[in-house]
């Protein structure tokens with residue numbers, strides 16, 4: 455089947471699904487309308503499917519010993535959309551990471567793969583997952599059996615990319631080996647002792663402690679990470695105190711960490727804990743450091759990456775292998791178990807006027823990317839099975 459041509463023919467179908475998901479803008483594991491639509495569409499196509507975990511859906515196409523997994527995430531981010539698009543979300547959730555595109559493209563691919571089912575040399579497993587933005591959805595589906603019966607031999611995922619230099623519509627990139635950074639969310643609860651400001655010596659100022667922690671955490675990058683390595687330690691949120699003239703009894707810092715290797719990730723976590731606890735006790739307070747959620751760095755299987763490169767080239771695109779990038783993905787949970795590759799699809803660059811980037815409430819996707827994603831999903835699955843059955 456000429457997937458590139460066929461994917462253009464079903465453009466309106468995929469666009470319609472994408473716009474509907476976009477308008478709902480459902481978040482996290484709470485995706486009732488999105489999940490209902492995915493199930494309904496799979497049923498209409500005659501594709502066997504079943505729920506997995508809290509809000510995941512697995513579809514099955516084809517028969518045989520070998521199995522390819524295609525993954526799309528479905529969740530939006532909790533922010534108020536500012537695009538002004540006619541199909542903008544009004545729900546307080548915004549698809550500013552493009553997961554509406556991923557789910558729609560996978561449904562489009564499902565349609566074509568089902569049409570071509572007789573020629574598939576094995577099983578295609580469709581993974582529609584919730585809660586990627588919480589880095590929890592893939593893990594939840596894995597814990598509930600998405601990678602069993604049958605166990606996939608290889609997995610492919612796509613992600614759109616918007617608003618950066620070079621994220622031109624139609625550009626396809628991937629990494630071979632290290633692909634994305636780890637990500638951790640850390641919550642530091644500082645406990646002091648509230649007191650009247652005129653008798654501050656009787657209290658323990660949690661805001662002062664928090665301020666020292668912020669400054670000290672920033673030193674990790676400048677003094678403890680080698681020149682040729684990159685890591686991120688970012689205090690993204692801070693709160694504390696009761697009123698202008700008392701010492702704060704408590705303060706909370708929320709910190710995000712990113713690293714290129716699991717070893718460096720563990721180092722950052724250990725240092726954040728030591729520094730926070732040490733500074734708090736220096737000033738007679740206490741710091742409780744909690745690792746709220748996290749994900750390892752993504753490693754893309756070099757063989758699967760080389761295969762994907764060939765398959766995508768055959769569609770007439772020119773895939774480019776790029777170095778490890780700074781984002782984090784919970785597809786890593788799949789890639790930690792089976793050989794996997796993540797494919798990045800340009801969907802509007804800075805040069806093309808897309809001034810809002812990913813996770814910005816004003817981010818606008820150029821929908822011309824949709825057939826590209828559909829064709830790539832189909833070609834990767836079909837050709838991998840052909841070559842490995």
Ligand SMILES: [Zn+2]
Pocket residue numbers: 551587813
């Ligand atoms: Zn995201």
Ligand SMILES: [Zn+2]
Pocket residue numbers: 551552553586613
């Ligand atoms: Zn995303």
